[in-house]
Amino acid sequence: AKVAGRNGVTLFEAGMLAEAERKLTLERDFAAAMENGELSMYLQLQIDHLRMPVGAELLMRWQRPDGSFVPPDVFIPAAESSGLIYPLGQWVLRQACEYWLRLDRAGLAVPLSINVSPLQFRQPEFVEQVCAVLVETGAPASQLIFEVTEGLLVSDLNETIARMHELAQMGIRFSIDDFGTGYSNLAYLKKMPLYELKIDKSFIRDTPGDVNGTAIVQSILAMADHLGLRVVAEGVETDQQASFLAANRKPAMQGFLFSRPAPLEEFMTQMRSWRAR
Numbered sequence: 001a002k003v004a005g006r007n008g009v010t011l012f013e014a015g016m017l018a019e020a021e022r023k024l025t026l027e028r029d030f031a032a033a034m035e036n037g038e039l040s041m042y043l044q045l046q047i048d049h050l051r052m053p054v055g056a057e058l059l060m061r062w063q064r065p066d067g068s069f070v071p072p073d074v075f076i077p078a079a080e081s082s083g084l085i086y087p088l089g090q091w092v093l094r095q096a097c098e099y100w101l102r103l104d105r106a107g108l109a110v111p112l113s114i115n116v117s118p119l120q121f122r123q124p125e126f127v128e129q130v131c132a133v134l135v136e137t138g139a140p141a142s143q144l145i146f147e148v149t150e151g152l153l154v155s156d157l158n159e160t161i162a163r164m165h166e167l168a169q170m171g172i173r174f175s176i177d178d179f180g181t182g183y184s185n186l187a188y189l190k191k192m193p194l195y196e197l198k199i200d201k202s203f204i205r206d207t208p209g210d211v212n213g214t215a216i217v218q219s220i221l222a223m224a225d226h227l228g229l230r231v232v233a234e235g236v237e238t239d240q241q242a243s244f245l246a247a248n249r250k251p252a253m254q255g256f257l258f259s260r261p262a263p264l265e266e267f268m269t270q271m272r273s274w275r276a277r
């Protein structure tokens with residue numbers, strides 16, 4: 001209900017204003033953070049059922065000068081609404097290539113996964129830009145996995161699929177992130193050049209205790225097997241979850257049970273200790 005406040009501005013309108021102001025402040029702060037080098041990429045290990053490192057996901061971190069972190073779930077939407085996601089996405093791509101080359105020189109190369117915003121993916125120049133970064137850095141396309149969400153499917157499906165094929169031809173692999181949380185029918189799975197599904201952590205959280213949650217995870221695993229897709233289970237936090245997954249088609253796993261996202265140097269230390277086990 002609208003309640004009249006000062007100057008005839010309703011509380012409802014005042015609330016919207018406050019919200020818009022908060023958003024603008026965040027967008028401005030984020031732009032400054034980019035300028036000031038407050039952003040960095042962390043890496044989180046993925047391991048197989050034998051507990052060998054098989055990959056890593058790059059996750060962005062924004063650390064303010066006071067040491068506090070702003071969560072990506074807060075600043076990525078601000079980057080998207082302000083358009084900064086475009087230069088940011090380019091930067092992430094370049095970071096991924098440079099990190100891969102550094103890992104390779106250290107004998108620790110694994111394929112690296114990056115999160116690609118639907119906005120970035122839909123940019124007309126996207127394929128060209130990916131090409132350019134690969135050529136400039138010399139990183140192999142085959143070592144990059146682009147994580148996209150079902151949000152990519154809402155518009156221009158044919159265009160999206162054509163673009164994916166173009167990138168796949170170059171060697172880029174694709175993963176559907178947060179699989180099962182979008183509202184889509186599954187027909188797209190047949191049309192896209194996919195490599196992998198990532199089971200969302202909200203489903204993994206329910207295993208093995210919850211009967212229905214467990215059934216969902218088992219169904220996704222079975223379907224992926226039939227479609228010939230690799231699976232990564234994300235958000236693995238307990239030994240029970242890991243043994244459940246090891247007993248059910250053995251997907252790759254990513255989660256706090258194995259490693260926290262870490263800066264490159266620390267990630268390399270984590271890799272070495274996992275390999276030495």
Ligand code: C2E
Nearest residue numbers: 059060072073076092115116117235236237254255256257
């Ligand atoms: P996401 O792609 O689903 O990333 C996985 C999230 O789960 C990460 O959160 C990671 O830190 C967290 N996580 C990993 N293991 C566990 C676990 O065992 N338990 C729990 N509870 N969480 C775990 P983070 O880093 O806060 O990122 C949140 C989201 O922000 C990401 O979700 C992704 O959608 C977005 N994001 C992060 N980095 C980037 C980026 O470089 N570009 C874009 N476009 N989006 C990004």
Ligand code: CA
Nearest residue numbers: 057115147177
């Ligand atoms: Ca992801």
Ligand code: CA
Nearest residue numbers: 177178198234
């Ligand atoms: Ca995810």
Ligand code: CA
Nearest residue numbers: 177178200201
């Ligand atoms: Ca997510």
